[in-house]
Amino acid sequence: MKRRTPTGILRVVVLATGLLASACSMVGIKQITPKQYAAQRRSDVLSTRTLSDSTLQTLNVVALSRDDCAANFPRCTHTLLYSDGLDDERRLSALSELWLAYGLQQSDKGKVLSDAALDDYLQSARYAYAYLFYTHRQPGERAFETRQSQVLDFYNYAVQRAVGGFFQRLPQLGTNWTSVPVAGWNVFKPSTDVYLGSGDYVPKELLPAEGLRFSGLRNIYRRDGFGSEFVAVGAVPADTGQPWREPYYVPLTAVLEFPGDSLAQVLDTSDVHLSAKNPYLENSIQLDGQSIPLAANFTAPYGVWLARSGFAQQSIRSLLGRGGLTKPEVLLMQPYDPNRLTVIMLHGLASSPEAWINVVNEVMGDQQLRRTYQVWEVYYPTNVPVAVNLAQIRRALDDTLHHFDPSGKAVASNHIVLIGHSMGGVIARLLVSSSGDKLWGVVPERQGLSEADKQRLRQRLAPYLQFSPMPQVTRAVFLAAPHRGTPVARWKLARWIGGLIRLPLTLLEEGKNITDAMQGKNTAPGTPARLPNSIDNLSDTDPFIRASSTLPISPAVHYHTIVGTYKSKGPLTDSDDGVVPYASSHLDGADSELAVPSWHDVQETPQAIIELRRILRVHAAALHCLQSENGPSTPCPAPLSTP
Incomplete structure (x- = not known):
């Protein structure tokens, strides 16, 4: 019998291993915990400072990784924007999150938002805006999708940071302007219906409501929707001797619009239109021919006012x-x-x-x-x-x-x-x-009056x-x-x-x-009455x-x-x-x-x-005037005659 050489034995082992491997399944399965499920479905750059699973999968499709994007961000975003194999929803939602992640890194370096960081947030908001209104499906068709909720959050947060950056630059602009170049964008003067009392429509301070927490208030009342929620703070009212005091802590919801009649026009524009909405007056906004619920925070202005009032003392x-x-x-x-x-x-x-x-x-x-x-x-x-x-x-x-x-x-x-x-x-x-x-x-009666x-x-x-x-x-x-x-x-x-x-x-x-x-002219002065x-x-x-x-x-x-x-x-x-x-x-x-x-x-x-x-x-x-949030804003009837 011929003895096998070591090389021959090695070949047999390799062949046997290959046969065994081909007989094994290449896909494994395991159960995950509810916490892992929630993290997989909902974690994103806002909640965990890491990219969402949806964005990572989109990068995989075009042969990119998180590290590739960190090493060469312009190449990463360019590849996503122009590669085949991605539909517009996947492309735009991933770009919105990537630009938001990049902006967060830039803005962490200082309190004053740089032009570069401001541009990052505007890019993120624009891609989110394009995803919501310029893809083949309407927002209502994606109402139950986690991804749309994430993208809406990307938009709202990007708007919050961008509007904060605009507000920092506002004192340099004065009042006599229609549009102004900022960070490579053409920003149009805001339209607003937010009234701060004393004829004032320009806040002296703008506080993002999302980051505020209050002690002493049992509940925070807000409305989910489109736009970023702020507390607009006006100037302290001067004492004019009048008994009324108009509010100077009021809710404001900011919305950024990127004009265009098509997806290509929206992605190509450098124009930004800012609107400041009073959520007490409006519960929706018209965008792309649709009525979109307007976000609002009704508790935050009240909480800030009370916290700063000094009423207790x-x-x-x-x-x-x-x-x-x-x-x-x-x-x-x-x-x-x-x-x-x-x-x-x-x-x-x-x-x-x-x-x-x-x-x-x-x-x-x-x-x-x-x-x-x-x-x-x-x-x-x-x-x-x-x-x-x-x-x-x-x-x-x-x-x-x-x-x-x-x-x-x-x-x-x-x-x-x-x-x-x-x-x-x-x-x-x-x-x-x-x-x-x-x-x-x-x-008390006094005699002799x-x-x-x-x-x-x-x-x-x-x-x-x-x-x-x-x-x-x-x-x-x-x-x-x-x-x-x-x-x-x-x-x-x-x-x-x-x-x-x-x-x-x-x-x-x-x-x-x-x-x-009470004493009268002809009455001898008595003890002055004590006022209770x-x-x-x-x-x-x-x-x-x-x-x-x-x-x-x-x-x-x-x-x-x-x-x-x-x-x-x-x-x-x-x-x-x-x-x-x-x-x-x-x-x-x-x-x-x-x-x-x-x-x-x-x-x-x-x-x-x-x-x-x-x-x-x-x-x-x-009085037949109880109005629902989404019902008609019909005023109550004329005053009734009193008995």
């Missing part, structure tokens, strides 16, 4: 009379809209608009309510007597309504909803009540003791309001705090004039609060109560919220009453907010 200083607010202000939460119903909110003692943090956010976050209502907040000094605040707030509201709607015929000026918490609830109830002559009994002296006294006191309901208000909600006062105001601590309160000098002077009028402050007024033994609690509410007003039951061991009638007894906050004849297991700040509870939203829907439905 101001409210304490104001309560003690040591600076801060000295007269009521009407703060508009959105630019005035004559075709939206108005909700007016009044905070309580030692408080501020911060009392409504989540209430306002939840109302503005509700699609139907946002389309139907606008919110005003009354910010007022809480140290002065209730009667004085009542008169000054009424004057401020009347002046504000007349300023924005001199004829009084707008939807915004009629069927107003008034919402008050704690002392704000007491004031709100008096704003819809009739005093008649019932409050004159709180004025002549008829002329009595007349002068009545003239002095009439603004505070004689009033009629606001005719514009047809619904009110009172939350934890001490309509009949509270024994807490008589506690030692409350009296001590009340002793620290300083009343405004103008009020003290008015008090002296009233005291003089707000804490005095909230006592259940205070003459003013006892007399005003009996005043009738206008029959034209539907009203509701929300009460806290922090301490409730027996019947509801024996409960309280830790500050206000149920017997004081309850009102007979209310359309509804909700008791919430809560401390005095019941307005912040989810149950109270849900109830407020229900009441606002009931109110709008009764």
